[in-house]
Amino acid sequence: MNQFARYxxxxxxxxxxxxxxxxxxxxxxEHFCEQQARVSFIDIDDVSGEALAARLTGQGGEVHYRHCDVTDIQQLRAVIEAAADEWGPIGALVNNAARDTRVPLKELDVETWDDLQATNLRHVVFACQAVFAGMQAAGGGSIINFSSPSFLRRSRDISAYSSAKAATIGLTRTLSRDMGDAGIRVNTVLPGWIITERQKALWWNPELEKQVLENQSLHQRVQPEDVARMVLFLAADDSRMMTAQTYIVDGGLV
Known part of the structure; x- marks a missing residue:
C-alpha cells in the first residue's frame, strides 16, 4: 500500500x-487499519471475523469484531450502540453487507423477495438512522452505501437483488438531503466483477472471466483493493464536499 495515498x-x-x-x-x-483508523466490523461468519480481527490486532491495529445478522434490526442497532460506547461516535459508516442470491423469476416467491430486501436494503436505512445522532453531535460524518452494477448490466435471475441495489442509489441521494444539515455526507459505491471465494464457488469460470475482461475498457481484473481505496477516499476529509454521488469501480464494464 506504500504507493497509494494516506489520509x-x-x-x-x-x-x-x-x-x-x-x-x-x-x-x-485491512485498509482502514493501515490508515490507523479504529475499525468496528460485523458479520455472521464468526470464524473468519474473529481470525481477521486477531490478525490485525496482532499487527497493531485497533479493530473489534462483533457478530451481527443485519436482518435483525434490533441486534444491528445494539451493536452500533456498543461500538460507539467503546470507541466514541462513528465517523464513517460502510454499509457493505449483502447477498447476491440468484433466483429465476418463475421461482421467486414472496418469502425470498422479502428476505433479499432485508439482507440487501432494509438494514442500510436503519444503520444510517442509528449513526445519525452521533455523527450530528460530532459535527458530521461520512456514509458509504454499497450498490451493484447488476441492474445496469441487466443481469439475469437476480431481480430481487438488483431491485434492492438500484433502490440503494435512490436512498443514498435522499439521505444526503435528510442528513446534510448535520454535515453528514452519503455516497454510493458500485464494485465491478470481483472474483471472491463465493463467486468462484458458485458461478465463476475462465470463459466468463474472458468475456468480462474483454468487455471492460481496462482489461485487468478489478481487485478488492481497488474498491477499498475508493471507500477510503470517501470516508476521509479529502472528499468533504462530495455527497449524493454514485461511484462505479468496474474497469469500465458498464
Whole structure:
C-alpha cells in the first residue's frame, strides 16, 4: 500500500463496516487499519471475523469484531450502540453487507423477495438512522452505501437483488438531503466483477472471466483493493464536499 495515498483525517477515526469478515469487506477492514483508523466490523461468519480481527490486532491495529445478522434490526442497532460506547461516535459508516442470491423469476416467491430486501436494503436505512445522532453531535460524518452494477448490466435471475441495489442509489441521494444539515455526507459505491471465494464457488469460470475482461475498457481484473481505496477516499476529509454521488469501480464494464 506504500504507493497509494494516506489520509491523515482517518487516523483515529471510528469506522463501522458491515459484512467485514471476508471478500471486499475484509479488504476494507485491512485498509482502514493501515490508515490507523479504529475499525468496528460485523458479520455472521464468526470464524473468519474473529481470525481477521486477531490478525490485525496482532499487527497493531485497533479493530473489534462483533457478530451481527443485519436482518435483525434490533441486534444491528445494539451493536452500533456498543461500538460507539467503546470507541466514541462513528465517523464513517460502510454499509457493505449483502447477498447476491440468484433466483429465476418463475421461482421467486414472496418469502425470498422479502428476505433479499432485508439482507440487501432494509438494514442500510436503519444503520444510517442509528449513526445519525452521533455523527450530528460530532459535527458530521461520512456514509458509504454499497450498490451493484447488476441492474445496469441487466443481469439475469437476480431481480430481487438488483431491485434492492438500484433502490440503494435512490436512498443514498435522499439521505444526503435528510442528513446534510448535520454535515453528514452519503455516497454510493458500485464494485465491478470481483472474483471472491463465493463467486468462484458458485458461478465463476475462465470463459466468463474472458468475456468480462474483454468487455471492460481496462482489461485487468478489478481487485478488492481497488474498491477499498475508493471507500477510503470517501470516508476521509479529502472528499468533504462530495455527497449524493454514485461511484462505479468496474474497469469500465458498464
Amino acid at each position: 491523515p483525517s482517518l487516523e483515529g477515526r471510528h469506522v463501522f463496516i458491515s459484512g467485514g469478515a471476508s471478500g471486499i469487506g475484509a479488504t476494507m477492514v
